[in-house]
Amino acid sequence: MRRLEWLASDVNRLVENGKGPERVDQAGGYVRPRRAGVSGSPTHIERSGEEQHFMAKVIVALTMSLDGFIAGRSDAEHPDGEGEGVRRIFDWYFDGDTPIRPYQEAERRGVPVPPFKLAAASAKVFEELVDSGGAVVTGRRTYDISGAWGGNGPLPGLPLFVVTHRVPDQVPQGESRYTFVTDGIESAVKQAKAAAGDRWVSLMGSSVPQQCLQAGLVDEIQIHLVPVLLGTGIRLFDHLGPDGIDLELLRVVEAPGVTHLRYRVVR
Numbered sequence: 001m002r003r004l005e006w007l008a009s010d011v012n013r014l015v016e017n018g019k020g021p022e023r024v025d026q027a028g029g030y031v032r033p034r035r036a037g038v039s040g041s042p043t044h045i046e047r048s049g050e051e052q053h054f055m056a057k058v059i060v061a062l063t064m065s066l067d068g069f070i071a072g073r074s075d076a077e078h079p080d081g082e083g084e085g086v087r088r089i090f091d092w093y094f095d096g097d098t099p100i101r102p103y104q105e106a107e108r109r110g111v112p113v114p115p116f117k118l119a120a121a122s123a124k125v126f127e128e129l130v131d132s133g134g135a136v137v138t139g140r141r142t143y144d145i146s147g148a149w150g151g152n153g154p155l156p157g158l159p160l161f162v163v164t165h166r167v168p169d170q171v172p173q174g175e176s177r178y179t180f181v182t183d184g185i186e187s188a189v190k191q192a193k194a195a196a197g198d199r200w201v202s203l204m205g206s207s208v209p210q211q212c213l214q215a216g217l218v219d220e221i222q223i224h225l226v227p228v229l230l231g232t233g234i235r236l237f238d239h240l241g242p243d244g245i246d247l248e249l250l251r252v253v254e255a256p257g258v259t260h261l262r263y264r265v266v267r
């Protein structure tokens with residue numbers, strides 16, 4: 001029930017009337033009110049009698065350099081996923097003093113997790129993402145580079161869907177249920193949405209977000225924008241087709257070493 005209330009209040013905040021974003025301090029960020037008459041909503045709500053049905057929102061939430069890369073050129077040379085570009089753009093995860101509760105809880109259960117310590121403003125954004133997560137869809141490279149997250153997924157306990165042409169013979173056992181999807185991206189997202197219920201489906205890597213953007217499956221993009229120019233690497237917004245995609249700015253949160261941007265995909 002708390003989840004439903006949270007989503008409802010989020011939608012309500014977005015439909016308040018107003019004149020656009022205002023700059024606020026690092027702890028709060030700002031929310032741009034949605035324009036009257038704009039169709040769709042970050043969370044699609046269907047009413048049936050007295051019941052409200054919340055469908056999973058599909059989001060791309062990734063860390064990106066100012067020139068558009070989500071990893072440096074040498075990612076595949078580092079089996080621990082610590083390619084040089086990745087290390088430079090992920091500093092903000094470790095530059096503060098605020099831990100992320102669900103990861104702390106996982107650590108207490110004995111699950112090996114990254115030692116996240118974020119600045120307070122970033123922790124608020126990241127914890128919102130983690131708390132809202134219902135399932136993850138990733139490509140096979142991210143799965144391999146991360147060492148399959150030891151069976152625990154990017155967030156321990158969350159179901160993970162891996163699109164691939166090569167189902168692995170062996171999968172490490174951990175807290176997350178892994179599903180290998182060989183019949184296409186739409187099938188992966190459909191299965192992930194079913195698993196996520198009223199929570200968010202998060203897309204990882206570059207190829208999966210690109211395919212989903214092309215297929216019109218993405219509801220929201222959250223970019224953790226890092227002030228570095230990598231110059232080369234794996235670009236997030238490639239291969240999107242000739243027509244372009246319109247976005248509406250929902251929120252900007254400034255934090256040390258990173259700016260958190262949140263957009264709705266306009267359909």
Ligand SMILES: NC(=O)c1ccc[n+]([C@@H]2O[C@H](COP(=O)([O-])OP(=O)(O)OC[C@H]3O[C@@H](n4cnc5c(N)ncnc54)[C@H](OP(=O)(O)O)[C@@H]3O)[C@@H](O)[C@H]2O)c1
Pocket residue numbers: 061062063064069070071075076081086089138139140141142143145163164165166181182183184185204205206207208211234
């Ligand atoms: N900055 C961030 O926040 C962030 C977050 C996550 C990952 N990353 C980075 O993203 C990079 C990986 O992204 P990527 O785009 O190169 O690779 P990816 O999306 O992780 O994996 C691509 C692979 O997935 C499989 N695949 C993709 N779509 C498929 C489909 N529709 N059907 C069947 N199989 C499909 C194919 O592998 P097979 O044909 O071999 O099965 C394909 O080669 C890594 O460098 C990682 O570190 C960055």
